[in-house]
Structures are given as structure tokens and as C-alpha cells.
Amino acid sequence: MKFLALVARRLGATLVVLWLVASAIFLAIRAVPGDPAEAIMGGPGSQASEQALAEARAAYGLDRPVLVQYAMFLGRLAVGDFGTSYSLKRPVAEVMGEVLPPTLLLASCALLTAWLLATIGGLLAVRATALGSALGSLAEIVAAALPHFWLGSVLIMLFSTALGWLPAVDTGTPAGMLLPVLTLALPLAGFLTQLLRDSLATALGSDFVLAARARGESKTSVFFRHALRHSMLPVLSLSGWAFASLLSGAVVVEAVFARPGLGRALLSAVLARDIPMVTGIALFSAAVYMLFMTLADAIASMLGGRVHAA
Known part of the structure; x- marks a missing residue:
């Protein structure tokens, strides 16, 4: 209920x-x-x-x-009628059906990458020395503040122009997706790592962790079974907002890496004053935001119940 x-x-x-x-x-x-x-x-x-x-x-x-x-x-x-695009002379729903999958794939990969980097950063922060913790905190703040267009340009100059390891534009291959994904994921990972670090510090000093240690559980068991599970809840609750922020960041990233998707379609529609297209994309983004917020809250609620039961 x-x-x-x-x-x-x-x-x-x-x-x-x-x-x-x-x-x-x-x-x-x-x-x-x-x-x-x-x-x-x-x-x-x-x-x-x-x-x-x-x-x-x-x-x-x-x-x-x-x-x-x-x-x-x-x-x-x-009734779901977004009209016909002024500039493309095609139904907006049809155009969105074509540009939507690449953007959803990019945002999903970036969210998973940001989660992975944040989890690794949080685990390292717990075991770091005072100096390492201070340097890690500085790196998180810097990463969270990086603009997507600047970060994308730097990654292109480093990995494409200087080293020649990765393509500078999206080629439709996994290698071509790597730089766009990193450009979207790194700022979000910096923010999530800060949140996870604070949550872990609070959880490790809480009464339920002390009680688990008093029952004879090992440090590893206490960390993974209790502290990490509790600290993940606030991070998970923000996943809906995080995914929506990735969709908005895709507008810049898709333009920087010449990647087809919802972001480039929105930019073109705004420049052309294509009202139906702008409306359709904006409403879809809002709906996706609310959907992921609902899913994140529901998952966090279920996990929270299991955590308290444990």
C-alpha cells in the first residue's frame, strides 16, 4: 500500500x-x-x-x-499529439523515436560509470590517510565543478590529438562512446563521491555499526553488510535527479562529439524556433525525470526497509 x-x-x-x-x-x-x-x-x-x-x-x-x-x-x-516539426516537416514523435535511443544509451552508460567511480572513490576515502582524504576531497570538488564542454575538449586534446588512442568524434563504436561517456560521468561521479563519503562517515560512527562490532562481526562484514548498504540509500535517492542532469548535459556533449541524439535535436530545434520539437523534447525530459525519481524513491524505500530489518 x-x-x-x-x-x-x-x-x-x-x-x-x-x-x-x-x-x-x-x-x-x-x-x-x-x-x-x-x-x-x-x-x-x-x-x-x-x-x-x-x-x-x-x-x-x-x-x-x-x-x-x-x-x-x-x-x-x-492526447499525445506533439504536432509536426517546423524544420523537418515530420511528426515530432517520429523524430524523437529516432534520436532518443542514442541519448538514453549515452546517459545510462554515464550513470553506471559515475556510480562505479563514486563507489571506488568512497571505498578509497574510508581507508585513506588524512592527506589522502584531503587530496581526494579536493579532486571530488574539482570534478563536480568541471563544465561538460571544457572537459570534453580537454579529453579530445589528450586522448585523441596528443595520444591518438580514441576518436575525437562518435564513430558508433564502443571506442567512440568512451570519451562522451567519461565527459558526462566524471562531474557526476565527483558529486556522488562526496555524498557517499559523507554517508559512509556517518554510517561507520552510528550505533548499529558499533552494535555489529560488539556482536563479533569482522570489519569487512560490518562495512559491506551494514555501513555501505546504509550509505548507498541517499546516493540512490538522487539517481533520478542524476539521470535527468545527464540528459541535459547530453545537449552539450552530443554537440562536442558530433553524436546524434536528443541533445543535438533540441539544439537545432531551438535555433530554428521549432516549437513542436522543443515542446516534445522538454516534456519528454520532464517525464523521464519524474519517472526515474519515482523508481529511485521506490527502490530506496524497499532497500531501506531491508536495511532496517537487517
């Missing part, structure tokens, strides 16, 4: 978030100077006639009052 209640609350929150995102996009697009009909006709350089622009406005309902446009906009979204 608790799980169902959690899902129901998250579902309601998801609908509210999607409505707010859609409303913000509707208002933001109309606040940008320029005529949306020109974007439909191919942009200002298309030299479309006034008659053609008027016909485009009528076809897309842009000649109606703003409130009517807003109601029509929400009505189409409610």
Missing part, C-alpha cells in the same frame, strides 16, 4: 510538472521576438510572402487569441 501511495503521489506530481513545463514553453516561445509563422515557412531567410505567412498562421491556429491557442496546445498534448 505504501508503494502504491508513493506511485499515486508521483503520478499526480508528474502531471503537474508536465503542465507547468508545457505552460512555461508556451509563454517563453511567444515572448521571443519574431513571427512563429516565419519558422514554419523555413525561417526569416525563406522570403515567404504575406499571403503564405497568413495561410501558415491559419493552418496552425496562430491567428487565434492567445488563450484559445493555449487551450488547443494543451488539448493536443493531452
